[in-house]
Amino acid sequence: MRNPDLCSRSFDGRKLSFTQVATLPLLVAGFALAGLPIHPANAATYYNPRPYRASVSDYEKCAEGLLGTGLGEAEATAACAAALYPKALSSCVTTIDAETELSATDALSGCRRVRRPQELASCVVGITEISTEGTEPQAVLTYCRRSLLPARFSNCVVGLATQAALSTTEMMTTCIAATNRPREVLPNFIPSGQPIPLQPLPGANLDTTTPVTPAPSQTTTPPSPVAPPATPPRSVPALW
Helix, strand or coil, X not given: CCCHHHHHHHHHHHHHHHHHHHHHHHHHHHHHHHCCCCCHHHHHHHCCCCCCCCCHHHHHHHHHHHHHCCCCHHHHHHHHHHCCCHHHHHHHHHHHHHHCCCCHHHHHHHHCCCCCHHHHHHHHHHHHHHCCCCCCHHHHHHHHHHCCCHHHHHHHHHXXXXXXXXXXXXXXXXXXXXXXXXXXXXXXXXXXXXXXXXXXXXXXXXXXXXXCCCCCCCCCCCCCCCCCCCCCCCCCCCCC
């Protein structure tokens, strides 16, 4: 006579061994993936364990540079304290003050109002070196500050100056107005402000001298609602 308890234990044993065999490849694959190295660039995409923080040396060099240009202590320390990148701010002010006719106060006013202060300094210096007579240094600083990409703006002005006989102010006005506008995005693309041309259908004759009489409108009478068919009452058998 077969013992049901023994059969039950034998069945459970076969089921457990099948589960172990089925999960063995998954365990091996998991250990293999865990052993793969993580590329530093991919890890930095999601989390930066060492974000930029201005050090003591950055603030020290910023104050030293601004004070060296003749700025007051209160003005210099306030500018360095409010700057996200103190060294870049100091480098911008000292470069413009040393290589142009602009004062340190004007340079500080421009450098602290842009996101790329070092590019602003190179823009002002580069355009000042090729500027024509009558160009105000303050105007060069203003144009470079207005540009979101000062280095690209400076390259535009300096590059045009080598081939065009225009004044520096005219070239700066041209480069600051350069934009990337879509041209003929669709076959029927019409710029804003232009009239929409009429395109006749194939075989149609557009004669503007002959008045066109609109066709009379046809009134459609909605159909009257149809009542559902009457259902005869069903007899209910007596239950008593």
